Amino acid sequence: MEIHYVSPLFPPLLHVPAVLFFPSDRRSSHGLPRPLILEYDRAAVYELDEEVKLFCDSWRLSVEANNINPWKTVPEECGAYVKDYMMGRAYSADLDRVSIEAGEYAKNVELASDGRDAWIFDIDETLLSNLPYYADHGFGSVEFDPKKFDEWVDEAAAPAIQPSLKLYNEVMDLGFKVFLLTGRSEKQRAVTVENLINAGFQNWDELILRAPGDQGKHAVVYKSEKREEMAKEGYRILGNSGDQWSDLLGSSMSSRSFKLPNPMYYIL
Amino acid sequence: MEIHYVSPLFPPLLHVPAVLFFPSDRRSSHGLPRPLILEYDRAAVYELDEEVKLFCDSWRLSVEANNINPWKTVPEECGAYVKDYMMGRAYSADLDRVSIEAGEYAKNVELASDGRDAWIFDIDETLLSNLPYYADHGFGSVEFDPKKFDEWVDEAAAPAIQPSLKLYNEVMDLGFKVFLLTGRSEKQRAVTVENLINAGFQNWDELILRAPGDQGKHAVVYKSEKREEMAKEGYRILGNSGDQWSDLLGSSMSSRSFKLPNPMYYIL
Structure with missing residues (x-):
């Protein structure tokens, strides 16, 4: 599982609950004003597809x-x-x-x-x-x-x-x-x-x-x-x-x- | 230019100004509670890429x-x-x-x-x-x-x-x-x-x-x-x-x- 910190200027919101965009949530554990995005599921599926596609x-x-x-x-x-x-x-x-x-x-x-x-x-x-x-x-x-x-x-x-x-x-x-x-x-x-x-x-x-x-x-x-x-x-x-x-x-x-x-x- | 209406559950926010997520903007001209997303630029690039990729x-x-x-x-x-x-x-x-x-x-x-x-x-x-x-x-x-x-x-x-x-x-x-x-x-x-x-x-x-x-x-x-x-x-x-x-x-x-x-x- 990877945790991605992304710039609030371009938040990739797919599959991310709206609550992450409330100001109180826009701080990571390091205190930076960035939303915490958990996208491991999407990444895993994507990588499997990419590997299979590459092989095939x-x-x-x-x-x-x-x-x-x-x-x-x-x-x-x-x-x-x-x-x-x-x-x-x-x-x-x-x-x-x-x-x-x-x-x-x-x-x-x-x-x-x-x-x-x-x-x-x-x-x-x-x-x-x-x-x-x-x-x-x-x-x-x-x-x-x-x-x-x-x-x-x-x-x-x-x-x-x-x-x-x-x-x-x-x-x-x-x-x-x-x-x-x-x-x-x-x-x-x-x-x-x-x-x-x-x-x-x-x-x-x-x-x-x-x-x-x-x-x-x-x-x-x-x-x-x-x-x-x-x-x-x-x-x-x-x-x-x-x-x-x-x-x-x-x-x-x-x-x-x-x-x-x-x-x-x-x-x- | 195409106008896309998308479900508020999965708002594709890339390149979309945050103001679109204020409740007052989450209604289309049909009065539905959906955000209006103008993504013609991205769509055009995507389609060009797909066409070029297909050709190449x-x-x-x-x-x-x-x-x-x-x-x-x-x-x-x-x-x-x-x-x-x-x-x-x-x-x-x-x-x-x-x-x-x-x-x-x-x-x-x-x-x-x-x-x-x-x-x-x-x-x-x-x-x-x-x-x-x-x-x-x-x-x-x-x-x-x-x-x-x-x-x-x-x-x-x-x-x-x-x-x-x-x-x-x-x-x-x-x-x-x-x-x-x-x-x-x-x-x-x-x-x-x-x-x-x-x-x-x-x-x-x-x-x-x-x-x-x-x-x-x-x-x-x-x-x-x-x-x-x-x-x-x-x-x-x-x-x-x-x-x-x-x-x-x-x-x-x-x-x-x-x-x-x-x-x-x-x-x-």
Whole structure:
């Protein structure tokens, strides 16, 4: 418990009973004309919050910079933090920033006239948001349940990530070939198309899902193989947007990669 | 300007003249027994701070995730933000987190017994901190001055980044060959060695600086070439620590890369 003596010119009165402002109380035990403020409760709560925030900020930064991998669930102490991040303005602002930077790059990169300049988009947490699902499942603080998640996918109800829809339309208008490269299974093609259309995505050139032979491959291997195939077909992969580093790293990497934020889950 | 009516139980008194607490003033124009608090100044500052923080948080995240590149200086509105970050606890916490994650990986990766397992460290803002220099030069908010910076380098006075010194000693003890790969010039070898030793770094296997033929190369090219040479000599690059993406990306990439935070400058 700390006792704070503060200047009577700027008395921080929150939680302080008014009686402290009567002249008779404006003397400390040292006889100085200052109010005695007991604010240990507020200080304790504040410090706990600050420590957790400091820890979780560092954890999230390390996730986004690919320093922590693999990881299974959000650290227990960061459950509320990740929820706040996802539901508050920061996640939206971060999505906006990535979309703006990718759009600036797309506008300024030189395209050939042969129609072989390509942009790749991942789907989940890149074009479509599963936030409604994760809001009901602990925002990544409980272990991933593939069965329940597939049921959610079958609803075809995931909303668009608006800044990504904006980028999607921009690169489409600029003349890029747009490839959608997802870890979803070929069995989910129909619901995925339905969901994408419902969310406003149109006219992609190819939607690539995991074929039976791709099941069990690490995402980074599967996605690298698919990029290699594109390169062999003569495509120049100029941009790649994904929320997982396994969307972006590996072989036949894109000239520029754009990492969308995702502190809820990690895909190996 | 907004006028706030607040409960007399918790009067936020900062900057509010004491006269407002006399009973005669504790009625609003609606006749309610509440003090009238004019706090537009504080609210405006608070909102500006929140907006700036939101913007600069997103900017910094995008820098660390390599979404913004290249960039020349810290955005004007983020000057104070970056200073606060670098001088406060967040930068230290972020450095700690990277060091801890890298150390965990180093301990758990399997080393062969042939002495060819390698860890690469960049120097500036990775092993040595130039924060004393940048504190005198706007924390990245003014354009880089190579002449002044070289004068600072010649002082050999850069302190160790302590979490990196810890990691350095850990990987050394585990039996990694340690390569220091820096964009500094071969001319700066003597002062660089002096500075590293003064800061507590010892027993590295090789210190690689830019030879005359490397001048003018982009960092990512120069560093990729040096990693290729290591690979040709039979080294397996298992870890790579750097504060720039140009330390980590390119060819002959390390099995795992560790991106240290640096919102002050970008090296192409």
